[in-house]
Every structure is written in C-alpha cells, then in structure tokens.
Amino acid sequence: MTDAPEKIRCDACPVMCYIAPGQTGACDRYANAGGRIVRTDPVVMLTHALDVGHRIVPFALRDWDGDPIPSGPMPADTTVTGIGSGTTYPDYKPAPFIVSSRVDGADMVTVVTEAIFSYCGLKVKIDTDRFLGPEGAVVRAEGEPVGHVTTAEYGSQMLSLGGVHHLTGGSKAEGRVTCAAMLALCNGDAVTLVIDGGSTVTVQAGHPPIVDGRPERRMRVGCGSATIGMFASQWLGLVDEVVVVDDHITGVVSEHQAGRVLGWQPTGIKIKGHRSTPGRYFRVSEPGLGWGGTKLTDPLEILGDWNPKKGARPGLTLLMVSTTGEEYAYYALDDALIPQPRPLPDRLKATVGLIDENCEPSLCTVLFMGGAGGSLRAGVTKNPVRLTRSVQSGITRLTSGGAECYIWPGGGITFMVDVTRLPKGAFGYVPTPALVAPLEFTLPREDYLAMGGHDEVVRSLDDIMANGGEYPTAARLEPWRSDGI
Incomplete structure (x- = not known):
C-alpha cells in the first residue's frame, strides 16, 4: 500500500489551505505543483499605446499557453502590474515584485502586489431617473444584504455595496454572497440586485442598467x-x-x-x-x-x-x-x-x-474602493507610515492594475478606481471572505530608499522575467482542477 501524496500548506492568504498535488486552493489562484506552491495565473504586463491617447492597454492579454511572460520583443515601457503577482501575506515579507526601471532618465522603483481587502466596497452609479428605492434601503443579492441605496445625484442613482460589515460582520452566507457579487461586478460581469421597497436592477459596469426588466436607454438632459x-x-x-x-x-x-x-x-x-x-x-x-x-x-x-x-x-x-x-x-x-x-x-x-x-447613454459605473493600510504597507517599506505620507503628498503614484486611482484626502491610503480601466479578470478573492486587488506603488528610487524601502530585493524587469517571483507561475503543467481541495 502506497501513501497518498502529501498535501502542502499555502500561506498566500489567511485561509492557509492544505493543497494536494495537482489541486488548487479554495481561491483557484494557487496550486500544488510537485510539492511547490505556484500561481495558476500569469503576471500581467502592460504597455502604453501612444497611438491611442496614451491609454494603458494589456500587453499580455491573450490566451495563455503556459509561458509566464509575453513572447517576442518587450517594449521599452513595459511594466509589471499587480495582476497575478501574488500577495505579501503573511506580511512580514517584501512585496512579490519590486522592480527597478528608468523613466525619462530618472531611476524609479515600482512595488507590485495583490492586496487582500476585507475593508473594501463598491460605489455604483446607475444612470436613470427611475425610482430604484428609498435612500438607505437595503440592497440584496441572492436574498442576502450586500449594501444600501445612497444619495440620488444628477440623473443617477447611487448604491454603496460591500464593506467590512457585510463581508465579515454578518452570516457566512451574507459574507460569501457579498464577496461573490463584488468580484463579479469588479470583473465586468452582470449582477442582479433587489432593493427593499424598490426595484430589481441588473448592474454591469459600462453597460446600461436594466430596471425591473426594462433596459434604460437615456440619461436625462437635465432637470x-x-x-x-x-x-x-x-x-x-x-x-x-x-x-x-x-x-x-x-x-x-x-x-x-x-x-x-x-x-x-x-x-x-x-x-x-x-x-x-x-x-x-x-x-x-x-x-x-x-x-x-x-x-x-x-x-x-x-x-x-x-x-x-x-x-x-x-x-x-x-x-x-x-x-x-x-x-x-x-x-x-x-x-x-x-x-x-x-x-x-x-x-x-x-x-x-x-x-x-442631448441625453447621454445610460450606463452603470462601478468604482472599487479600498483602504490600502495595515500590514500591506510593510511589503513596501520597513516604516509603513512613510508610505502613507508619500502617497498622500503625491511622491508615490498609486495605480491598480495600471489604472489611475483617486486618493481620498485624510488619513490612510483610501483609493477608488474605475473597474473598466483594468484588464479583464484583474480582481480575485480569498474565501475569508475578501477581495484581492492589484496595486502598484511607483516612486523615485531615492525616495524609496529614504522611506526605508526593501532595497535589498529590488530587481530588474529582465531578472523578474527570467526567474519569476516567490510563487512561480505554473507553466506547461497538467491542467488544474478548479473544484477546490
């Protein structure tokens, strides 16, 4: 009688799954390949397309053939995003990729990670004059409360979804459904929401809302x-x-x-x-x-x-x-x-x-909002508050999957990003439950060293492409099962 293959423990998130060989963890993002934890998704590279107004576009967005890097010559302005990079958990260690680069003659550093967010939510703008529900009304998905109706703005109704109290403060079903609804909306999928005392609304970022079975066509020209x-x-x-x-x-x-x-x-x-x-x-x-x-x-x-x-x-x-x-x-x-x-x-x-x-098309807008605080910052610097101050002062530029973020004034690093500006599938989850969002912190190398950055692990893009990260990408291995462990 032979012993069953040994499971190994993944420490990429707080769930810490035991994963059998050839299986993925509960998140489907990490797997056991011959006794080693690997990522199942490749790191996404981005480049700037100068011929389309400097819009950031995916460089490696293609059917993946197992190669963790794009084939062919790499454009000079290629950058590594947090998409598929892995996380800093359990947070004592540096971020998965800290990349050196040279921009307009200046030495720069980009710190790349996937952040685990229990403290996050979505701000949803729905272009419609239709009455969706009273202000403060509970918004439900699959019967579970996932948010509430907030203020009505000019020609739009606003919803606030998610947040730590729905993710972790209620029942297991509430947390699971909230996480699933947020993940779907962040990745551009449609979600049907029911508002207490109001309407049933199908929301999909960048698409017209469907209110009580009726697609909205136009946003009003004005009052x-x-x-x-x-x-x-x-x-x-x-x-x-x-x-x-x-x-x-x-x-x-x-x-x-x-x-x-x-x-x-x-x-x-x-x-x-x-x-x-x-x-x-x-x-x-x-x-x-x-x-x-x-x-x-x-x-x-x-x-x-x-x-x-x-x-x-x-x-x-x-x-x-x-x-x-x-x-x-x-x-x-x-x-x-x-x-x-x-x-x-x-x-x-x-x-x-x-x-x-003169009426613009009715659309749904989904903004991911998270607080990039806590121990996440330790993956960037040994003195985390210096990162907060650097972001707030504009020295450090924060992006999410290559997309520009709005940084809220006040304490902490609270940011919002339009999910349609990220490549498809940029967001993930862990079953704690929490969402996983890509982050990139870019700043001059001199300032990075001054804030106590992890200079000893700064690497070039060529080195990262050749050797990967702490959790290498699964390349040309047996197909992964996605049914958990």
Whole structure:
C-alpha cells in the first residue's frame, strides 16, 4: 500500500489551505505543483499605446499557453502590474515584485502586489431617473444584504455595496454572497440586485442598467428647469405652453425666467406641486417608473384648473415632455379649458428629438474602493507610515492594475478606481471572505530608499522575467482542477 501524496500548506492568504498535488486552493489562484506552491495565473504586463491617447492597454492579454511572460520583443515601457503577482501575506515579507526601471532618465522603483481587502466596497452609479428605492434601503443579492441605496445625484442613482460589515460582520452566507457579487461586478460581469421597497436592477459596469426588466436607454438632459432653459428659445412661436415633467424640478416655460426673458405670454396654467421659484416646481408626484422619474403615466394629473383671467383660452396648445424626451404628449384646450390630446405637430417633433439627442447613454459605473493600510504597507517599506505620507503628498503614484486611482484626502491610503480601466479578470478573492486587488506603488528610487524601502530585493524587469517571483507561475503543467481541495 502506497501513501497518498502529501498535501502542502499555502500561506498566500489567511485561509492557509492544505493543497494536494495537482489541486488548487479554495481561491483557484494557487496550486500544488510537485510539492511547490505556484500561481495558476500569469503576471500581467502592460504597455502604453501612444497611438491611442496614451491609454494603458494589456500587453499580455491573450490566451495563455503556459509561458509566464509575453513572447517576442518587450517594449521599452513595459511594466509589471499587480495582476497575478501574488500577495505579501503573511506580511512580514517584501512585496512579490519590486522592480527597478528608468523613466525619462530618472531611476524609479515600482512595488507590485495583490492586496487582500476585507475593508473594501463598491460605489455604483446607475444612470436613470427611475425610482430604484428609498435612500438607505437595503440592497440584496441572492436574498442576502450586500449594501444600501445612497444619495440620488444628477440623473443617477447611487448604491454603496460591500464593506467590512457585510463581508465579515454578518452570516457566512451574507459574507460569501457579498464577496461573490463584488468580484463579479469588479470583473465586468452582470449582477442582479433587489432593493427593499424598490426595484430589481441588473448592474454591469459600462453597460446600461436594466430596471425591473426594462433596459434604460437615456440619461436625462437635465432637470425640468434646466431643460426649459436649454430649449425655450426653440419652442418660442411653435407652442403656447411647455411643461417638462421631472421628479425633482418640473419646469413651466411661461413662468420660467427663460420664458420671461423671451417674452413668453402667460397661459393661466396651474401646477399641483410645491412652487420653488417662478416656473420651477418640486414634488409634483411621488417618485416611480413613469414620466421623468415620477409615478405619472398621465401627465395631466399634475395640472389644476386653467385660469382664463391669466391667459387661458380655447385652442391654447400645450406640450408636455419628460427630461429624456422618451415621453411626450400634445394637447389643445377645448371650450371648457380642458386639455384634449392631439397628434404632435411636425413643427415640434424636431424639438422633442433634440432633447433625446442631448441625453447621454445610460450606463452603470462601478468604482472599487479600498483602504490600502495595515500590514500591506510593510511589503513596501520597513516604516509603513512613510508610505502613507508619500502617497498622500503625491511622491508615490498609486495605480491598480495600471489604472489611475483617486486618493481620498485624510488619513490612510483610501483609493477608488474605475473597474473598466483594468484588464479583464484583474480582481480575485480569498474565501475569508475578501477581495484581492492589484496595486502598484511607483516612486523615485531615492525616495524609496529614504522611506526605508526593501532595497535589498529590488530587481530588474529582465531578472523578474527570467526567474519569476516567490510563487512561480505554473507553466506547461497538467491542467488544474478548479473544484477546490
């Protein structure tokens, strides 16, 4: 009887899986190859494409043939990203790759790592006027709470997903589902979210949102008041009154300052709502999935009785339109001063079309947000607070998978990055649960030494390409199983 092959322990994350030969760990990112822990994904190289506006593009983004580096000549500006590099865990050791380079005659160092984030979340911008749910409402995936609705901004609804309390502060199911939903969104996949007291929304970075089964097409051109201001001059002489229906600010051209300046005549119209300033009305309806983000399916519901003493008369014409131009209706007052529907005249079709033309496509934007603090910094320098200060002062440039990051002011290294700017599949996970995101810290070598950097392990790109890192990439080995251990 022969002994079973010995499992070995992977220390690349806090789970510390025991992995049998030919198997991967629970994350599918590390495997046991003949008694040695290896990465299953190659390190991703990036280069700058000067012919496309200096946009960073993947250099090694291709079907992988087992070779951990790209074939052919390496462009001079090639850099190593954190994608596929491995982590600093258990954090006493330097980052997986600390690369020397020369940029415009200056000696530079780039510290490359994949960071494990329990303290991370997503900020999701959904371009829509539709009511998604009340502010503060719980957002769920697969029935588990994964975030909440936050403030509504100009033509967009905002969600906050993830965070340490959902990842590790709730049930195991909540943490697992939160991690899976965040990973999918970060890697460009679609996720369906259900909002308590609101809508079901399918979100995918860079794609239109789908709200209650309806794909959104256009982001509004502006609020009702702004729409009046933009297009009042084009309606002058073609129609007697225009109302732009909007959940936030409904505009009325004859009362609006734009109409007054143009010499628009009073019409005796009455709007049911909270008058703000002339021609601007709040709360004409509850928010919903109808006209301009209201509950309205019939816009006439917001009109009161017309006043003949202030200009109302039989035959007076009225255009009612939403802030995207998707909904519109045309009326004429009868002898009783009641609006009667009429076909939209050709003379007004171009103006409604112009609203639509000026509306940008509705998209979902997903920003990954994390705090690159704690022991992660020890992989960069022996004195971690100096890295924080260097990033905050702009000496050290932080990128994520080659993409520019926004650094929040205040303490720590809190950053945000647009996930569509990273190569596909840049994010990973560990089943603690936590996300794994690539990071690169680039700074002058002189400053790196001054902050107490790990100068003894700085290597050239050629050396890294030839010899790999602490966990080499699995090359031309047996296919990996992905069913865990």
